[in-house]
Amino acid sequence: VVTTDAIVAGVHFLAGDPPETIAQKALRVNLSDLAAKGATPRAYLLTAAWPGDFDDAWVKAFAWGLKRDQKRFGITLIGGDTTSTPGPLMLNVVAIGEVPSGRMIARAGAKPGDEVWVTGSIGDAALGLKVLKGELELTAPHMKALVARFHIPEPKPQLGSKLIGLASAGLDVSDGLIADLGHIAAASRVSICVREADVPLSSAANAAVAKGVSLVELLTGGDDYELAFTAPVSARGRLEALAKVTGVRLTRIGEVAKGRGVSVIDGAGKAVPYSRAGYTHF
Amino acid sequence: VVTTDAIVAGVHFLAGDPPETIAQKALRVNLSDLAAKGATPRAYLLTAAWPGDFDDAWVKAFAWGLKRDQKRFGITLIGGDTTSTPGPLMLNVVAIGEVPSGRMIARAGAKPGDEVWVTGSIGDAALGLKVLKGELELTAPHMKALVARFHIPEPKPQLGSKLIGLASAGLDVSDGLIADLGHIAAASRVSICVREADVPLSSAANAAVAKGVSLVELLTGGDDYELAFTAPVSARGRLEALAKVTGVRLTRIGEVAKGRGVSVIDGAGKAVPYSRAGYTHF
Numbered sequence: 001v002v003t004t005d006a007i008v009a010g011v012h013f014l015a016g017d018p019p020e021t022i023a024q025k026a027l028r029v030n031l032s033d034l035a036a037k038g039a040t041p042r043a044y045l046l047t048a049a050w051p052g053d054f055d056d057a058w059v060k061a062f063a064w065g066l067k068r069d070q071k072r073f074g075i076t077l078i079g080g081d082t083t084s085t086p087g088p089l090m091l092n093v094v095a096i097g098e099v100p101s102g103r104m105i106a107r108a109g110a111k112p113g114d115e116v117w118v119t120g121s122i123g124d125a126a127l128g129l130k131v132l133k134g135e136l137e138l139t140a141p142h143m144k145a146l147v148a149r150f151h152i153p154e155p156k157p158q159l160g161s162k163l164i165g166l167a168s169a170g171l172d173v174s175d176g177l178i179a180d181l182g183h184i185a186a187a188s189r190v191s192i193c194v195r196e197a198d199v200p201l202s203s204a205a206n207a208a209v210a211k212g213v214s215l216v217e218l219l220t221g222g223d224d225y226e227l228a229f230t231a232p233v234s235a236r237g238r239l240e241a242l243a244k245v246t247g248v249r250l251t252r253i254g255e256v257a258k259g260r261g262v263s264v265i266d267g268a269g270k271a272v273p274y275s276r277a278g279y280t281h282f
Numbered sequence: 283v284v285t286t287d288a289i290v291a292g293v294h295f296l297a298g299d300p301p302e303t304i305a306q307k308a309l310r311v312n313l314s315d316l317a318a319k320g321a322t323p324r325a326y327l328l329t330a331a332w333p334g335d336f337d338d339a340w341v342k343a344f345a346w347g348l349k350r351d352q353k354r355f356g357i358t359l360i361g362g363d364t365t366s367t368p369g370p371l372m373l374n375v376v377a378i379g380e381v382p383s384g385r386m387i388a389r390a391g392a393k394p395g396d397e398v399w400v401t402g403s404i405g406d407a408a409l410g411l412k413v414l415k416g417e418l419e420l421t422a423p424h425m426k427a428l429v430a431r432f433h434i435p436e437p438k439p440q441l442g443s444k445l446i447g448l449a450s451a452g453l454d455v456s457d458g459l460i461a462d463l464g465h466i467a468a469a470s471r472v473s474i475c476v477r478e479a480d481v482p483l484s485s486a487a488n489a490a491v492a493k494g495v496s497l498v499e500l501l502t503g504g505d506d507y508e509l510a511f512t513a514p515v516s517a518r519g520r521l522e523a524l525a526k527v528t529g530v531r532l533t534r535i536g537e538v539a540k541g542r543g544v545s546v547i548d549g550a551g552k553a554v555p556y557s558r559a560g561y562t563h564f
Contacts, residue, residue, distance in 0.1 A: 087369015
């Protein structure tokens with residue numbers, strides 16, 4: 001499996017973010033893609049476009065971030081390109097992973113009757129960005145937790161490869177939960193219904209909702225880098241066991257049916273209108 | 283073989299360049315890398331960071347350039363990433379090629395006594411950029427030829443795979459001939475001596491030299507995307523035959539010896555001082 005994801009200062013991270021977390025984010029958004037495909041990470045290439053105003057200390061901290069994650073995720077830098085740019089720092093990583101031949105988890109494959117699952121909690125990174133922009137105030141530990149989720153995603157490689165044979169379709173949540181489930185629905189030619197109240201939120205996100213942040217923002221904010229996948233009802237027991245073994249929280253949030261598109265229902269079963277499904281670049 | 287090369291507006295091309303040639307350059311600088319390794323192109327990924335001020339006509343012309351080169355070079359787009367950027371247009375291509383196991387042409391491998399070869403002509407693209415910047419005036423056909431070389435490199439995939447078993451080391455000339463031969467010398471732990479007068483120049487480049495442009499500029503200008511390689515003397519006959527079969531001009535420009543670094547000698551055998559070896563980004 002070969003995957004590529006770029007991050008740009010001012011779009012995916014802020015220019016003033018700690019260099020080691022920028023390095024980790026560049027790498028991890030790609031590890032998240034590999035995990036979503038059921039692939040085990042092997043190697044990566046890094047293209048860096050530098051504005052030219054970075055000092056040695058910055059680059060050293062950046063390299064330290066890469067080194068730390070290389071060790072943790074068992075992945076090695078095997079090449080890349082370095083260029084100057086008159087624009088913002090941009091980092092493009094190409095990650096290469098291994099998957100048993102013909103068993104990659106694709107976007108197509110979800111079937112009516114399947115259940116929709118998601119890892120971890122949704123909306124934290126989008127809230128972390130709001131905190132960094134000064135648009136959201138919570139308790140100090142909550143704000144710290146949300147900012148950490150924005151700075152450093154937590155990919156789930158330990159889970160990804162074990163989903164082979166269980167998940168019928170899958171991807172990682174980067175544009176926003178609703179938008180990304182829309183990609184599964186479109187590729188699989190099915191409809192997906194999400195129960196808004198079942199989407200897992202962190203305690204910090206719950207505190208933000210209590211302060212008036214809308215659930216819509218969390219379900220469309222993006223940058224989550226959690227895995228979303230569909231699986232037949234028959235896989236439920238094995239998935240619950242897998243959650244225990246890997247320590248990754250797994251939550252059932254909806255169902256697959258015939259039809260097209262993604263719908264969201266509230267606790268009373270009423271459709272919730274979503275004017276936008278996720279982050280769009282243009 | 284997996285290789286990646288990025289191009290940035292204002293660094294590798296000009297923002298006002300024709301969109302189809304920008305697409306072709308993004309792809310071809312990578313095809314040139316594959317050829318240098320002896321690899322046959324198979325597939326590529328494209329990451330595009332768009333400033334957001336591109337209209338449909340621009341994107342259509344860009345896609346047309348990609349399509350044209352996909353057909354010509356037998357390569358298919360298999361993935362990528364699209365993002366917005368507050369900076370200039372940046373395109374990162376990852377090209378994947380195939381080479382018989384263990385037979386890739388590396389930078390290490392040049393041996394004392396080997397000869398140094400280069401394809402095509404050197405310095406045209408750097409002169410093309412000077413023309414575009416209004417720094418060089420020649421006859422209209424000469425200026426047109428040089429600008430074309432800057433806009434659209436001519437990778438040599440038809441030659442690359444046939445160099446396996448003949449070339450002892452190789453790469454493509456992107457930073458500048460002297461700098462890139464320096465990479466071979468360093469990786470191979472040898473020295474390389476280049477005969478300045480033997481470096482192949484186009485008639486347009488010769489006209490520029492007659493107008494006062496120094497040879498140093500041509501040998502360090504970069505952006506050539508020609509192949510430079512070393513080969514034992516015993517391969518000379520087969521290489522000359524290969525030049526005839528493929529229609530690619532091949533020229534012997536120097537020798538490999540014990541020692542370190544790259545030296546350049548003039549027609550009288552006297553060392554020519556080179557204060558810079560190639561284009562540096564910082």
